[in-house]
Structures are given as C-alpha cells and as structure tokens.
Amino acid sequence: MSFSGLRERDVRRVAEAVEYVRTTGTREALDAVLPGLDLVRHLEFVHGALLVVAPDVDAAVAELVRLGVRPRDPVPSVVVRDRLAQRLGREDLDVRIVHAVVGGGPRELELFVLCGDFPDVPGDEEHLAFRASTDDEVVLRGLYEHLADAGLMPDGGGYNKHEDVTVLYLRGARRMELTVPGHRETLLRRHLGRPDQARRDLLTLMSGAWRTRSLAVVAELGVPDLLADGPRTTADLARTTGVRADNLGRVLRYLAALGVFAPTRDGWALTATGSLLRGDVEGSQRDLARLYGGLFYRSFGALEHTVRTGESAFTEVFGADPFDHFAAHPADARLFESAMAAGTSFLKIVPTVLDLPAEGVVVDVAGGDGHLLGYVLTGAPGLRGVLFDRPHVMDSARAVLSRFGCADRVSLAPGDFFRDPVPSGGAVYLLSRILHDWDDERCTTILSGIRAAAAPGATLVVVERPVPETHLEELPLAWDVHMMVNNVHGRERTPTEYRALLAANGFHLDEIRPLPLDMAVLVATAV
Numbered sequence: 001m002s003f004s005g006l007r008e009r010d011v012r013r014v015a016e017a018v019e020y021v022r023t024t025g026t027r028e029a030l031d032a033v034l035p036g037l038d039l040v041r042h043l044e045f046v047h048g049a050l051l052v053v054a055p056d057v058d059a060a061v062a063e064l065v066r067l068g069v070r071p072r073d074p075v076p077s078v079v080v081r082d083r084l085a086q087r088l089g090r091e092d093l094d095v096r097i098v099h100a101v102v103g104g105g106p107r108e109l110e111l112f113v114l115c116g117d118f119p120d121v122p123g124d125e126e127h128l129a130f131r132a133s134t135d136d137e138v139v140l141r142g143l144y145e146h147l148a149d150a151g152l153m154p155d156g157g158g159y160n161k162h163e164d165v166t167v168l169y170l171r172g173a174r175r176m177e178l179t180v181p182g183h184r185e186t187l188l189r190r191h192l193g194r195p196d197q198a199r200r201d202l203l204t205l206m207s208g209a210w211r212t213r214s215l216a217v218v219a220e221l222g223v224p225d226l227l228a229d230g231p232r233t234t235a236d237l238a239r240t241t242g243v244r245a246d247n248l249g250r251v252l253r254y255l256a257a258l259g260v261f262a263p264t265r266d267g268w269a270l271t272a273t274g275s276l277l278r279g280d281v282e283g284s285q286r287d288l289a290r291l292y293g294g295l296f297y298r299s300f301g302a303l304e305h306t307v308r309t310g311e312s313a314f315t316e317v318f319g320a321d322p323f324d325h326f327a328a329h330p331a332d333a334r335l336f337e338s339a340m341a342a343g344t345s346f347l348k349i350v351p352t353v354l355d356l357p358a359e360g361v362v363v364d365v366a367g368g369d370g371h372l373l374g375y376v377l378t379g380a381p382g383l384r385g386v387l388f389d390r391p392h393v394m395d396s397a398r399a400v401l402s403r404f405g406c407a408d409r410v411s412l413a414p415g416d417f418f419r420d421p422v423p424s425g426g427a428v429y430l431l432s433r434i435l436h437d438w439d440d441e442r443c444t445t446i447l448s449g450i451r452a453a454a455a456p457g458a459t460l461v462v463v464e465r466p467v468p469e470t471h472l473e474e475l476p477l478a479w480d481v482h483m484m485v486n487n488v489h490g491r492e493r494t495p496t497e498y499r500a501l502l503a504a505n506g507f508h509l510d511e512i513r514p515l516p517l518d519m520a521v522l523v524a525t526a527v
C-alpha cells in the first residue's frame, strides 16, 4: 500500500496514465488504438481512462493531487458500476468517476474508482477517448464506417443525456471511446445492432436448409424461366407448373425476402440473382440449385455419420461413392455434369490467365464434359486436346466439344486415373476441381500418373478453391465440408498444402492466379 491507500500497482498505473495523457497527441493515441488510423483531421484525443481499486474515493483523489493534476469533484458512475456488478457478481458496489485536468489541459484523465477491498479487477475499463470534430451526420457516418472497415469492433455504447453526447466504444489494439455531439439514433443502431441480433443470426443460419430446398424447388419447376419475359402472377405460375397456388406463392414470397424474386403489383419478377436460375442464360445456375437441393441435400443429411465415422455421407445414403453412383445412374450423372458446367462461369476465364503455347497438346485429366477444354481450345487454334475421364462422360463431352466447334481437334480418351496410364505428350495438363475430391494418397496416385506422362518442363494447371492461410473465408470452408460429405476422402487445401503435394510428385508450384468466387489457378511445372 502507498501512503494514499492505493496498491503500489495502481499508484504506478495512475502515474503512467497521467504521463501518457500529458505527453501523447491525437495522432499517437489513434495509432495506439489501431496502427495507421489516420483520422487526426476528424478526431481529437480528449482523455485516457483507467480503473483502480481504492479504500475510498478520497484516497484516489489524494493520489491525483500528489501527481500534480487537478481533480474535479467525483461523480457516481452508473454504467461502469453495473458492468462491474455483473462481472463480480455483486450488487453493492460503489464506483466513482474522477475527472482530472492534466498539464495545462485540455486533455484529461478519467479515473474510475472501485471503492472497497477487492482483488485486482481486469483493465477492461481502460480506454482512450476521442471527440469527433464535426456534427455533420453524413461525415459522422463516413467516419464510423471507416473505423469499422479498419477492423475496430463495436464494444457497447449509448446516449449520455446529461452531456447530450452519443458515446460509442470500439475495440482495436486498445479500447476506444468515440464521443459525438447529440443523440445519434441511426449511428447507435448501426453500432449496437438489433438487440436480438445474435438469435436472429442463428435462426438465419439454422434455416439455411430451407433456402437450399426452396431454391431447388423453384428451379425444378422452372419458375425463373417462366418469368424470363416479365412478371407473372402466382396463380398463372401455379397453373403453368401444375402446383398449388397458395403454397407456391408462399415459397416465392420467402425467396423474395431473400432477394431471389421481386414482388410486383400483382405478381413476381426476377432479380439479378433469380435470373441466374433460368436455364437458358449464360452462366445458368439452375442445375447447380437442383443438385445442391436434391442429391447433395440428401447426402448432407448424413453429415453426422461422416463426422462420427470418417466415411462418406454420400456413400452412406446412396450405397456407392459418387463417381460409381453416377456411372450407374445416367440421369443423376447428366444432372451432375450440367451442374458442374453451371459452376464453370469462372472456367471461361482460366485461359485468359494462362500463358498457353501456340501449338502442342493440352490434356484435360478428368475433364468432365469438356467445358474447360472447349474454352482453352477456342482461344488457341494451334492447340489440340485430349480429354481423359471415365467412359460414361464421353458422350456428354463429345456433345459439348462439338458445340464449342473444336471436337475435330480433341481425342477422347476414356480411362480411370487409378488404373490406366494418363495420356502422354501433353505440353499442358489441366487438372480442374479434381484434387479436392481425394485424400493425399489418392492425389499422389493421380499426380504421379500425370508426372509419368509429362515431359520435364510441361505445365500443370490446377484449378481449385484454396483455403486461405491467414483468415476464415466462407466459400472454401463450405466446400471443404461439402467435399467431406460428398466424396470419399475429399478436402480443400491451403496453398502450402498444394505446394507440398505437388513437390512430392515432381511438380514445382510456380504461381497462384486468382479467379472469381475464391477460385484460383495454380500453375506448376514438371521438374
């Protein structure tokens, strides 16, 4: 204990805080909240705050006087007291606030004093306070969005009617208090979110399956195609599709709330999102919606089985792994192929990010229905192609490559990359959306088969959706779970994992080029 009755540690903290407030300007204080926060034109550092424990408030005031600052009369705290009461599980707390002008001012120290005998209280109340230098609503909103974009997290706040200021707390490297003049309801709503936000978010997440099914049903019924020429009524849509108007209308209304349709005076129109569900548009997602809300919806029902046993949910539900299932069920195979094609809008861009040779052979390993090969060959008339995949996809591939007008430059090579040799002599090997279907052992078989077929210096182009190493990104992580459910041993990988897998099989990863929708082209060379 010091002579004032404060603990040595608190005496030191108060002295350090006084010194900090005395010597720190706005730019430096902003930097302490978040390095690089360059807002000196709009914000002014007005006080630093900390919480100490003292036998009574007079002891804290005495300590401040001893440090040469000028304390004002203490006032009771309500907000901090309530927060501490909750944290310490005690109702009978006495918390005072002492404001003290430091140096010549105008900056102050704000000292919260928890009176009594308490163990150390964590320093959550510490913050640096800034005042906005404008009361222009638009500038304030812009300022707030800038702070949010910079990564500061909302951490409480409210309207202080005694001082007629709105106080917002944000958390960066240090906690920040932002004071703006007046009662800013819109800003507060933005800052605090709805009071029921967490439950609302969770309900939205939990009802995700309903969205998946609703999308699949309207895609299956062809509703988006029926709206291609303009809005139609529910009754009209129900009559044309042969379903019940009341029930269809309710599904359409739900999807309208999700932005898929737009309500018109007496019916429904397509939004840009909904238009992608038409079957006849470039980049149509219709069959993807049918697949995710159909076959793969059923397999996702066995996710728990996969988590418990490590086995494929798809196999559990359908009795065979997906590729064997498709080989035995032509209708499902057609849907899968056209859904894969629906997900290929980004494949069109692949040739534009590649340095393709003027002539030679491009071998598309497990090339599916040939869309990627079609795009590659269309832009490179000197190249020839080989499409290697299981026998049952050859008919679709022939049809697709004919539509691309390059069937005469492609030889179809039916085969199985686990049993048959990969066609040799390619200058470029394509491996699009294949490695994520398999575990490292099977990827090794596939890659070593390609390496055996490729001459040193040949290019291997891997198209995947890599998992970022530095942060959580929804799409790659959703697809990672999807691969776990719908493939025997599928997984998405990080760039580091791809690099290692390629290196272990005779390829050097040269470059990763980004594609839309978090996809990427990994360009490697056979060494």
Ligand SMILES: C[S@@+](CC[C@H](N)C(=O)[O-])C[C@H]1O[C@@H](n2cnc3c(N)ncnc32)[C@H](O)[C@@H]1O
Pocket (backbone or CB within 6 Å): 323, 340, 341, 344, 365, 366, 367, 368, 369, 371, 372, 388, 389, 390, 393, 415, 416, 417, 418, 431, 432, 433, 434
């Ligand atoms: C996800 S699709 C990707 C198709 C295409 N590369 C693309 O990106 O659109 C996976 C492909 O791997 C093929 N495949 C699965 N097992 C195979 C095997 N053992 N040998 C050859 N191809 C196989 C499937 O027939 C299917 O066309």
